[in-house]
């Protein structure tokens with residue numbers, strides 16, 4: 001995977017944007033300029049890259065916004081000064097020790113990112129849970145896929161995606177629920193397009209309140225009302241049961257909970273469900289017929305299900321369709337949750353959320369805590385039994401004064417958190433804010449007492465895991481500018497300044513080796529895997545041991561043995577009730593937020609690339625022409641979207657691709673020229689799923705008015 005020629009050095013790596021996990025070949029010339037192409041030998045993308053991946057070299061070569069050296073200040077009203085790494089980490093350790101001594105370990109928190117490499121996730125999790133002694137380590141992945149984590153655990157016994165991308169070519173039906181992979185996971189969607197070209201029998205169902213680019217490939221678009229996914233999935237389940245189109249042998253031998261499920265889904269007729277969903281009964285029945293006719297059936301979903309106050313139940317209700325039809329653990333069948341971030345999955349493997357332990361161990365299981373404590377060579381009882389603060393809870397705790405210090409790395413919560421003005425207030429109240437960042441343009445810098453310059457994607461080595469459990473190795477492509485350091489090194493140096501032992505790793509390979517050893521004899525077992533093997537093989541799927549095969553495990557549950565106590569998959573039942581905030585006469589429209597094709601997350605990288613702005617250059621509000629006409633709004637008019645939490649001012653785009661009563665804002669924009677009026681999260685609400693703690697980004701009540709200057 002490393003080819004040297006006279007003038008250039010080619011190295012393999014993995015795209016740092018979405019969870020598809022495309023392989024990249026990066027060339028560096030003698031001047032250090034990097035060029036990028038798709039890795040033709042990578043099993044995920046076979047040389048293809050989407051617009052974001054193709055333009056990655058611009059962000060790599062442009063260091064104009066980079067932070068070059070550490071900075072700190074001694075008081076809030078003082079400016080930060082350039083300092084040495086030793087000084088900044090000694091001072092930070094001293095502040096953390098003082099706060100921990102005075103208020104206890106739960107007075108500090110770390111907020112990380114699904115963009116962190118697995119090695120970085122591993123050391124920060126070890127530092128916080130094993131040595132500081134708090135579980136206050138969470139990540140922006142909480143905003144993205146924590147509902148899927150909980151859904152898998154509750155239905156299959158563990159957080160695991162059972163299928164692989166190759167199953168796409170083996171399926172004859174893909175049900176895409178609450179996702180727009182044509183824009184958000186483009187290379188994976190290209191595989192679907194090619195599979196459909198080759199096999200016209202492959203059918204696609206899409207459920208989404210918006211008619212997105214993904215719908216152009218759909219045989220059936222279920223344009224349901226926001227928040228009615230469970231109603232739809234239950235109605236399809238009922239239609240399958242009514243028509244004897246379930247798999248009785250699979251249900252009998254490999255599941256539990258079917259009878260309760262049957263009772264729940266029979267509480268409402270398909271016709272009643274159709275009215276609630278705002279779609280035709282015949283379309284629900286057609287979806288059920290398509291599932292019944294399929295030999296291979298994949299369910300595929302992302303934020304439309306996850307980012308919801310009922311996100312876990314939405315996940316479970318969709319997975320139930322695989323379970324009642326026996327479409328799991330066989331080629332071309334199973335649930336496939338897509339991850340938004342490149343290493344959300346790797347973070348899950350090392351236990352990088354406030355309620356997890358490494359290798360899918362359970363924080364609240366004393367045996368599991370003891371195993372990890374023994375492995376980390378720490379005092380028995382050091383790992384706290386209670387989950388720590390989640391992403392949104394951290395900022396609530398800062399506002400309430402319970403949390404004193406927060407360390408934010410590799411993410412910008414001032415764009416991405418719901419009801420984001422609350423997060424701004426929280427950072428003002430914090431006693432101490434550490435920001436580990438690559439760009440001085442992040443709004444977080446304004447609040448930082450300490451700024452730690454981090455190496456960017458191309459400037460460090462490590463691993464990431466994509467949405468199909470495939471672990472890939474990222475070569476270091478170039479040196480970091482100035483004094484920037486890899487995130488893992490920053491964390492390990494800080495841990496040593498705190499006086500903790502076990503953080504003197506010689507390199508990232510040694511961190512990976514320790515992480516891999518901790519997975520031994522678990523369902524995530526990669527104990528025989530190493531950086532050296534990954535460099536040679538490019539990417540393998542966990543579990544991976546010498547006894548499995550050279551490329552790991554493509555598919556889980558092929559023997560129909562699930563990871564639950566009974567070894568049966570659990571068909572979960574729950575009431576079908578949308579707990580989102582209610583629309584009202586004052587705020588009668590439902591705001592849903594999401595992504596556009598050529599931007600990624602908070603635009604800290606893609607926002608720097610002019611080419612990517614050519615697709616959509618500014619934020620906008622998509623609304624139905626009828627809703628617009630009622631408000632005397634025309635195409636391109638400046639409109640104000642408002643509710644009790646805040647307001648946003650953007651141009652209107654009228655489209656009958658969106659359901660009447662629903663409006664859509666992209667989630668990417670933060671402050672533009674010091675104005676935060678493009679920021680969708682001024683409007684989103686504070687509700688979270690009670691189980692996953694994932695916010696309800698897809699359902700906030702708003703009103704829209706034509707904006708006229710006062």
Ligand code: SF4
Pocket residue numbers: 015016017018019020021022045048049050051052053054184185186187188
């Ligand atoms: Fe990168 Fe995702 Fe595009 Fe692949 S599909 S190139 S991983 S952004």
